[in-house]
Amino acid sequence: xxxxxxxxxxxxxxxxxxxxxxxxxxxxxxxxxxxxxxxxxxxxxxxxxxxxxxxxxxxxxxxxxxxxxxxxxxxxxxxxxxxxxxxxxxxxxxxxxxxxxxxxxxxxxxxxxxxxxxxxxxxxxxxxxxxxx
Amino acid sequence: xxxxxxxxxxxxxxxxxxxxxxxxxxxxxxxxxxxxxxxxxxxxxxxxxxxxxxxxxxxxxxxxxxxxxxxxxxxxxxxxxxxxxxxxxxxxxxxxxxxxxxxxxxxxxxxxxxxxxxxxxxxxxxxxxxxxx
DNA sequence: ACGCTATTAGTAATTATTCCTGTCAGGAGG
DNA sequence: CCTCCTGACAGGAATAATTACTAATAGCGT
Numbered sequence: 436x437x438x439x440x441x442x443x444x445x446x447x448x449x450x451x452x453x454x455x456x457x458x459x460x461x462x463x464x465x466x467x468x469x470x471x472x473x474x475x476x477x478x479x480x481x482x483x484x485x486x487x488x489x490x491x492x493x494x495x496x497x498x499x500x501x502x503x504x505x506x507x508x509x510x511x512x513x514x515x516x517x518x519x520x521x522x523x524x525x526x527x528x529x530x531x532x533x534x535x536x537x538x539x540x541x542x543x544x545x546x547x548x549x550x551x552x553x554x555x556x557x558x559x560x561x562x563x564x565x566x567x568x
Numbered sequence: 569x570x571x572x573x574x575x576x577x578x579x580x581x582x583x584x585x586x587x588x589x590x591x592x593x594x595x596x597x598x599x600x601x602x603x604x605x606x607x608x609x610x611x612x613x614x615x616x617x618x619x620x621x622x623x624x625x626x627x628x629x630x631x632x633x634x635x636x637x638x639x640x641x642x643x644x645x646x647x648x649x650x651x652x653x654x655x656x657x658x659x660x661x662x663x664x665x666x667x668x669x670x671x672x673x674x675x676x677x678x679x680x681x682x683x684x685x686x687x688x689x690x691x692x693x694x695x696x697x698x699x700x701x
Numbered sequence: 702a703c704g705c706t707a708t709t710a711g712t713a714a715t716t717a718t719t720c721c722t723g724t725c726a727g728g729a730g731g
Numbered sequence: 732c733c734t735c736c737t738g739a740c741a742g743g744a745a746t747a748a749t750t751a752c753t754a755a756t757a758g759c760g761t
Contacts, residue, residue: 437727437738458718473741478718480739494627498717498749512674524671538657541645541685548681552674570707570758591749606710611749613708631718631748 436483444468445480449490449504455511455520457499493520495549512550516557523550569620577601578613582623582637588644588653590632626653628682645683649690656683 436442448464449456456464462477481502484490491506497518503511510523537543581597582589589597595610614635617623624639630651636644643656670676 439727439739441740471741473743475719475742476740482719494630497627500717512670512672512676513680514674515677521672521674537645537683539645539654539685540688541647541654541683542691543645543683543685544648545684546681547646547684548679550670550674550676551678551680552672552676555673558675572708572758574709604710606712608711608750609709615750633748 436487441465441469441472441476442480442483444472445477446484446489446504449502452504453522455493455501455503457501459499461502495520510548510550512552514554514557515551516553519554519556521554569616574598574602574605574609575613575616577605578610579617579622579637582614582635585637586655588626588634588636590634592632594635628653643681643683645685647687647690648684649686652687654687 444465445461448468449461452464458474458478458481461481462472462474465472465477481490481492485492485502488506491503493501493503493511495501495511495513495518499518501518501520503520512521512523513519514521577598578594581601582594585597591607591611591614594614595605595607598605598610614623614625618625618635621639624636626634626636626644628634628644628646628651632651634651634653636653645654645656646652647654
């Protein structure tokens with residue numbers, strides 16, 4: 436795999452932010468450094484980096500996929516209002532020992548846990564909306 | 569909310585199956601009863617039923633949303649190969665008591681837990697593929 | 702039964718993502 | 732340092748899922 440300027444900047448920008456941007460958001464950030472980069476290039480590189488495990492894809496509610504530049508073991512906190520994803524700082528002790536007892540024909544490979552919530556911005560929006568009604 | 573034939577059949581067909589179909593799959597089923605139903609109608613009704621809580625939307629990996637006709641408390645088993653969703657029969661004792669201790673500005677509303685796995689069909693595909701390589 | 706209005710069918714538009722094509726550039730070998 | 736090969740690029744077209752629009756229709760309260 437060649438380390439092109441584009442690939443380098445995409446990864447760098449993804450790692451620079453604590454949020455988990457969508458492809459378009461990555462595109463916007465990268466364009467400030469490489470103005471004529473193609474959206475297709477961003478998509479392709481995010482895909483390549485995912486497949487080699489350097490970054491990871493987050494499937495949340497909402498239409499867009501989001502990307503995580505540091506795919507170590509950590510939990511995600513998802514805003515059900517805007518789809519924003521935040522890493523969870525504190526350790527969460529979840530007991531999934533009996534996962535393998537599931538009665539199914541599926542081959543169990545793991546468990547995906549996401550904490551749902553409402554972010555400060557969306558929370559304010561709701562209050563304002565309630566006030567005007 | 570009016571109880572139209574279309575809305576009735578959509579809900580009925582969604583509840584009739586144990587799988588969690590995509591909008592298109594629901595459309596195909598419903599079309600066997602109301603042949604000239606519009607795909608837009610299916611989408612709109614699934615949306616309406618979700619918003620009033622009669623059914624629920626499942627966000628899995630993959631491009632399409634899936635729908636659950638009986639949104640009682642149960643876990644989902646998701647095939648990472650094809651995106652198929654199956655209900656988990658057995659009870660899974662997951663301890664999430666310390667959920668509220670999360671240090672964040674988000675207002676925590678719940679936790680979403682999905683079991684990941686590979687379904688029998690995708691498992692066979694993999695074996696076959698490995699054999700031909 | 703009547704009329705109001707939510708809902709529908711059909712179609713166009715939008716959005717996110719992928720694919721295609723001709724061109725370019727990184728780096729191995731000379 | 733120069734050249735060639737190949738993976739990667741930009742730009743744009745194509746695809747797929749979903750949503751929006753509009754005129755016609757059909758639930759349902761009266």
